Amino acid sequence: MSLDATDKKIITLLQQDASLSLQQLSEQLNLTSTPCWNRIKRLENEGVIQKRVALIAPEKVGLELVAFVQIKTQQHSEVWLRNCVQQVKGFAQVLEFYRMAGEYDYLLKVIVKDMRSYDHFYQQLVNDVDGLTDVNTSFAMQQLKFTTELPIM
Numbered sequence: 001m002s003l004d005a006t007d008k009k010i011i012t013l014l015q016q017d018a019s020l021s022l023q024q025l026s027e028q029l030n031l032t033s034t035p036c037w038n039r040i041k042r043l044e045n046e047g048v049i050q051k052r053v054a055l056i057a058p059e060k061v062g063l064e065l066v067a068f069v070q071i072k073t074q075q076h077s078e079v080w081l082r083n084c085v086q087q088v089k090g091f092a093q094v095l096e097f098y099r100m101a102g103e104y105d106y107l108l109k110v111i112v113k114d115m116r117s118y119d120h121f122y123q124q125l126v127n128d129v130d131g132l133t134d135v136n137t138s139f140a141m142q143q144l145k146f147t148t149e150l151p152i153m
Contacts, residue, residue: 001046006031008152010039011048015149018052055148063111066140067118070104075131087129093121104136 003011009029013020020028026036043049058064073080081099088097088108096109112118118137126132 001048003048003152007039007043007048010036010043011150011152014040014049014052015152058111062113065112065114065118066143067110067112068138068140069108069110069122069125070100070134070136070138071106071108071132072103072134073105073131074133076105080131084129084131088125090128091121091124093117104134 006029010025013025013028022033022037022040025040026033029036031039040049058066073084075081075084084106085097088094091110093110093112094108095111096107098107099105100107110118110121112121118139122135122137126135
């Protein structure tokens with residue numbers, strides 16, 4: 001898929017503020033509303049725009065502790081991976097989940113209220129996901145940068 005300059009501008013504007021009205025977007029793009037709407041719909045249909053969300057301040061809803069959990073396993077079968085992914089996706093505390101190259105096999109970004117909540121999550125994780133050989137956690141002390149904006153060039 002090839003994105004032209006107008007597509008990139010739409011994506012950039014929506015990443016900055018997904019609540020922009022069609023009229024506001026059209027004005028900023030120097031388009032009428034119908035071509036602007038058609039472009040947005042095409043970007044959605046092609047999966048470029050996956051969804052529009054509200055970003056919530058975690059501390060305002062009592063979620064203060066961010067943990068990065070590295071996991072090692074001796075299990076590498078497709079069946080094991082499917083089961084592991086299904087289990088981990090069931091944890092609301094897991095914001096991101098990656099299969100990694102390097103020393104650890106998987107990385108999870110977890111957000112919870114406090115250390116007691118993390119311990120509860122940890123116990124569930126090691127009890128529910130079979131075959132984990134090492135679980136190493138690092139806790140974020142301060143968030144220095146956060147963005148959901150992709151660098152569209």
